Amino acid sequence: MPSTTAFFTQKQGELVPAPHARGPWSPDMLHGRLLGGLAARALEERHAEPGLHFARLTVDLFRNSPLLPVAVETTLVRDGRRIRVADAVISTDQGVIGRASAVLLRQSEQPGGEQSIVTPAWDAAPPEGEPVTSEGWKPPFDLWRLTEWGAPGPGRVWLRETYPLVDDEPVTPFVRAALAADFASPLSNVGTNGLGFINADYTLTLARLPEGELIGVEATGHLSAGGVATGQVTVHDTAGPFGFCAVTAVANPIALISR
Template sequence: MASPAYFTPSGGRFAPAPHARSWWAPTMLHGRLLGGLLARTLEAEHGAPGLRFGRLTVDLFRSAPLEPVEVTTVRIRDGHRIRVAEATASSAIGLIARATAVQLRAGEQPPGRVPATPDWDAPDPLTLPPAKPGSMPQRWRFNEGDTRRIWLREPIALVDGEELSPFVRAALAADMASPLAHGSDGDLEFINADYTLYLSRPPVGEHIGLQSGGHTSDEGVAVGLCTVYDRLGPVGYSATAAVANPGVRPPRRPRAAEQAAG
C-alpha cells in the first residue's frame, strides 16, 4: 500500500507528513518536496493551455521546519508568448523558499538543424527490478566512471487527493541533480541552495532520468548540471548551486542496514 501523501491541505496551508522530512535532519522539510509544492501551486494558479513551463527556479534559502507551509503566488508578466509568475513559501519562522516560473507558448518548430542532446542508453525503466524498499523517490542508479545516471519514480502523492502532473513530477526529480552532481563516492557534503529546471517539453510517463553533466567547486561552493530524460529521450536540464555542509548529516549507515531501513 502506498504511503500517505506528503502534504495535506489544512486551513489554507499544507501540513507535511512525517515522511516529508529531509535526510539532513528529522525535523527539517525535504527541499525537493518544497520545490514540488511551489511548482504545483504555480501550475494550479497560473498554468494555461498552450503554455509550457520552460523554466522553474527554486531558491531554498532557509532550512524549513517540518511544519505547515503556506504558498502564495503573483503573476509578474503576461504577454502573448510568455508568462512569468512567482511563488513564495512561508512557515511559522517566516519566508523559507521562493520559485519563479517562465511559461512559453508552444508553436511551430523551425525546420533548421541544430546540435541536439544525444539520447542515452540507460536501461528502459519498465524492465528494471523493483526498487529498494523504503527508497523515496524510487531510484535505480547506474554509475560509469565520472558519469552518474539515475531513473526516479515518485509513487507518493505530493498533495492528498491530487495526481502528480508531468511538470510537478519533473520538479520533484530536478532537486536530485544536487546529490548526483555534488555527491562524493562516500556521502553528500554539499547542501542544495537552489536549482533551475529547464524543459523543452513535459516529460512522458512516471519515470524521470538524470545524467550528471558536470561539477565544479572551490572553497565550499559548488555548481553542477544534469541532463533530464524521460523514456522517449532528453527533455531538458537541471542546474544547481550548493554550499559545503560537512559533518552535519549523520554518518552513513552500512549498505545492508540502509537497504533494510530505507
C-alpha cells in the same frame, strides 16, 4: 508500493506535512524537493494556460524548516503575448523558507532545419527489478541507481514518485519534473567520500514535459572551489531527454551523507 499517504494534507489553506516529508539531512527537516514540488503545483494551478509551456522553474531553498504547515502564495509578474512570468513564495509561521520563479513560453511551429548540436538520448533502458534500499534515511520515492554512488564518472539514476504530493491529487508531469530536479544536487555533487554539499537552489529548464512516471537523471558536470559548488544534469524519460537542471551548493561536511 507504499501506502498512498500524501506528503501533505490540505487543511484550512495550509499544507500539513506527513512524517515521511522529512529529508536526509535532519530527522525533523522538510525535504527541499517537496518545496519545489509545492511551488510548481501552485504555479501550475494558478497560472497555467493551454498553449503556454513551463520552460523554466527556479527554486531558491535558502532556509531550512522543521515539519511545519506550509503556505504557498503566487504572483503574476508579467503576462505578455509570448511570455508569462510568475513567482511563488513558500512560508511557515516561522517566516519565508523558499521562493520560486517560473517562465511560461507560448508554443508555436518548430523552426525548420537541423540544430548544430542536439543532446543525445542516453542508452539506459527502463529499470528492472526492485528499487534500491539503503540504511538510515530511506527515500520516499523509487530509486534505481545505474552507477555506483560516488564512483568516478557521470552518475545516472531512474526515479519514480510513489506518494501523492497533496491529498489524493495526481502528480502532474510538471510537478513530477520539479520533484525529480532536486536530485540534480546529490547526483552532480557527490564525491568519493559521499555527499558533502547541500544545494541552495536549482533551475530546471524544459523543452517539453516528461512522459510517463519514470524520470532519468544523468550528471553532466560539476565544478567546486572553496566550499562552493555548481552542478548540472540532463533529465530524461523513456522517450529521450527533455530538459536540464543546474544547481548551486555549499559545503556541509558535518552532515556528510555517505550512502
